[in-house]
Amino acid sequence: MWQETKRGLFKQFVFNDIDQTRLFIGESLKIAKKWQYYFRLEVEYKMVQIWLTNNGKIEQNQITQQIAESIDALLDTELIKNYDDDINSKLDPNSNLNKNKENNNLKYLKLYTDGGSRGNPGPSSSGYVIFDQNDNIIEQKGVYLGVTTNNQAEYTALKLGLERCLSLGSINVDVFMDSLLVVNQMNGIFKIRNRDLWPIHDNIKKIITKFKKVKFQHVPRELNKLADAEVNKALDSKLSI
Numbered sequence: 001m002w003q004e005t006k007r008g009l010f011k012q013f014v015f016n017d018i019d020q021t022r023l024f025i026g027e028s029l030k031i032a033k034k035w036q037y038y039f040r041l042e043v044e045y046k047m048v049q050i051w052l053t054n055n056g057k058i059e060q061n062q063i064t065q066q067i068a069e070s071i072d073a074l075l076d077t078e079l080i081k082n083y084d085d086d087i088n089s090k091l092d093p094n095s096n097l098n099k100n101k102e103n104n105n106l107k108y109l110k111l112y113t114d115g116g117s118r119g120n121p122g123p124s125s126s127g128y129v130i131f132d133q134n135d136n137i138i139e140q141k142g143v144y145l146g147v148t149t150n151n152q153a154e155y156t157a158l159k160l161g162l163e164r165c166l167s168l169g170s171i172n173v174d175v176f177m178d179s180l181l182v183v184n185q186m187n188g189i190f191k192i193r194n195r196d197l198w199p200i201h202d203n204i205k206k207i208i209t210k211f212k213k214v215k216f217q218h219v220p221r222e223l224n225k226l227a228d229a230e231v232n233k234a235l236d237s238k239l240s241i
Contacts, residue, residue, distance in 0.1 A: 002068050005236040007040070008053035009068055012229060013075075014137060015046045024048060024074060031070045035063060044225045105132045109170045111161045112219075113177055114227035115153025116235065123239060124148040126157030127230025130165060139164065140226060142234030154179045155200045157227070158186075162207050162214070171212040178221040178228075186216045 002009045015021045025041070025048060032039055040051040050071065052064045110131040117124040124147065129140040143160060145153055158175065165173050177183050184190040185201065192201055208214045221228070 002052075003233065003237070004240065005051070005233070006240055007051045007236070009064060010049070010051050010233070010236075011068070011071075013048045013050070015048070018046060021046050021048060027074050028071050031067060031074075035067055037063065037067055039067070042225070044222075047226060049225075049229060105134070106138070106168045107170055108133045108172045109138070109165050109168070109174070110135070111165055111173050111175045112224055112227040113154070113157035113161045113175065114224055114231050115150060115155070115157040115179075116228070116231045117148060117150040117153050118235065118239075119147075121147055121149045123235060124150070124153040125231050125234035125238070126153050126160055127227045127234060128157050128161035128164070129226040129230065130161065130168070137226075138168070140230055142230030142232075144234045144238040149196075151179075151181065151194065151197060152200070153231075154182045155197060155204065157231075158182065159200060159204050159207065162204065162211075166207065166210055173211060173214045175214060175216045176219045176224065177216070178219055178224040180218050183216045183218045 002011045004010075013024065015024060021043065025043065028041070028048075028050070037052075039053065042049045052068055110133070111128060112131070113126070113128045115124065115126045124145045125142055126145060127140070127142040130138040132138055141160070141164075143156075145156060148156075154177065158177065161175070162173065175186075181190065185192050185197075186204070192198060
């Protein structure tokens with residue numbers, strides 16, 4: 001479903017392949033052209049994020065709602081077949097989760113995590129996205145933390161993600177983060193000079209011992225958009241209240 005954020009109505013779509021993604025984008029742009037409306041759109045392979053901005057006027061808000069409904073209607077057409085609805089709905093029926101349990105594919109997972117603080121320290125949140133080895137999304141989540149620092153939010157995201165992987169029965173996890181500092185600290189390359197991070201770092205080390213193998217890798221921010229989106233959604237949802 002569409003969510004109210006400070007940037008306007010927001011919704012994230014995840015498709016089965018790049019062809020569906022291209023078709024959806026093309027049809028969405030046709031809708032925008034029809035209404036002479038410009039919206040913000042970000043694309044990351046099979047993931048599309050759309051923001052529809054309101055200007056506060058009743059008439060404009062009604063148009064925005066109609067555009068949102070028109071975009072949603074694309075998912076019911078023959079053009080976009082086998083579409084998996086809004087990614088958040090996957091968490092409720094756990095369709096991918098159940099499928100992977102049957103195929104025993106949860107032992108080897110990919111975990112993308114991110115954390116952010118608006119102010120550093122300031123309002124913060126953590127987010128993670130879990131994939132199986134076939135790059136199917138198993139679960140994604142964002143958690144508001146309150147006032148803390150960016151590094152604390154990054155570490156908390158890692159802790160929450162690993163705990164969830166453990167509860168899913170994983171034995172091997174490949175972790176991907178855009179925080180080079182945290183990756184190097186977890187790999188033992190950098191020392192942890194901030195004592196406030198010692199407790200959570202030690203806690204994560206204990207969690208890691210429960211897996212057969214955990215590998216930490218750094219990725220550019222543009223390859224960590226899904227986890228970043230969870231961070232911002234959690235922040236926007238809390239701060240817009």
